[in-house]
Amino acid sequence: MSDQRQPLPLADHDLRADCANCFGLCCVALPFAASADFAADKPAGRPCGNLREDFGCGVHDRLRDSGYRGCVVFDCFGAGQRVSQVTFAGRDWRGGPDVAREMFGAFPVMRQLHELLWYVSHALALPAARPVHPALRRIRDDLERRTLGTPADLAALDVGAVRAGANEALSRAGDLARAAAVPGRRPNRRGADLVGARLTRADLRGANLRGALLVAADLRHADLRHADLTGADLRDTRLDGADLTDALFVTASQLTAARGDAATRLPSGLDRPAHW
Template sequence: MSDKQEFTSYSAENGLKSLRADCEQCFGLCCAALPFSLSSDFAMDKAAGQPCHNLQENFRCGIHTRLRESGMRGCTVYDCFGAGQKVSMVTYGGADWRQAPATATRMFEVFPVMRQLHELLWYITEALGWPAAEPVHAALAAARDTAEQLTLQEPDALLELDIPALRQEVNELLLRASELVRQAVRKSLKPAPARQKNYGRGADLIGARLKKADLRCVSLRGAYLIAADLSGADLRGADLIGADFRDTNICGADLSASLFLTQFQVNAAKGDAATRLPGTLVRPDHWAGMNAH
């Protein structure tokens, strides 16, 4: 198989559309439900369930175009995987928490649960688009159907879900899919990847110097890549599920065919016009004007 055949998630692209945030169909849930603390990411403290003072009556952010300049960098990183519109328009049928104040507390509690379900759906849907993972496609499809049905439950049922147990069950399938794809890709790449270090799950790579590193097909699952230098690195086929990309330099890096990369990770990193991303993700606006090295 060619590299493109191994890497491209043809059928997954359409399935991922509903797992992208649509703020026009959301009641500003990330701005109201979630807490944050005064830090380099946020210019103030905010308790869970307390609407941000920048949230307008139409559920739009009053400083959306200048969040970073206003000290609210964390808002430009966050991604809900489409959970906001699901809770707003499906779980609560389009009745917002201002119209029905009695629903606010429960709606805000349901939102992070839905986000975790949608994150799992993102990973499952992506893996279903990999031809090399065909041996686990049936199990993945069943897991997708189960997770999708769970997202359609009533609020009380959603809050009773054992999310950690579900994540563990799904993760076993995702790991198997990753192993199958990376094995197939490793065989197809020319030149073949150099002998690579085996990074364990949760590897401490904070501040690591990996500029122009050959990281094709390596597992960086759950790795701490905070402020690491991955500029110019080749991460095609690398498993990046759960990797911490806060302030990671990926300028000029090739992540076009990495596995399980999310918009949240991309938003948290520092990239530029030369950074190559999968077609399912978008280049953050705050990358504009960055140097390619």
């Protein structure tokens, strides 16, 4: 890596979006297509029509009603401010086409690094996953070093290989945590196609639901305690009255994409989405 800066441990707030310190990168760098999630087409590199001069969103307080549900559920895990304030030291993409090209290329890579760091930090907080903590700490240190890379470093990074290495340790951490909390046989629906499935009141304690497609599934009053929901697609999933107490690796964006109510029990540290 050509950058010689030394990494500093990233705190929890570094892995949360701070739009006030970002140059609206998700509103410019990423493409979206007119659909149920977006009201209009936008190619990568073109600012969204709702982006203001100060990099704020003109419809931020009514995104869902304005047809931009996809923006509501998007989470950069703090990559936006990292690229804006660290990688580019406060220079914004309006400084010229070269800056814009490099910045828009760096943002999606940084977003994946920060997402992995979020998962690793949560895995390191699982006491039952202690056997894999040394490997997770090495992965965390490597990821943090990579977040300090130059735009060229980020562009050259094989993100798939980095993810594969991290996911192996994360999967093991989830397995250990599930086994400790729910001894015996546990449902394994990893990567399963459960689109629209009727799972009302299902006993999914300690289930492996990593990467499962649960779009529009009915999980009302289901027991999801200690289930591993890494990367599960919860768009329009019914979670009314469901128990997600101590569910593993649940992100705020997953909950925002789902549908729940006041009776839904959430993992510690996550807020109830405003639209529930």
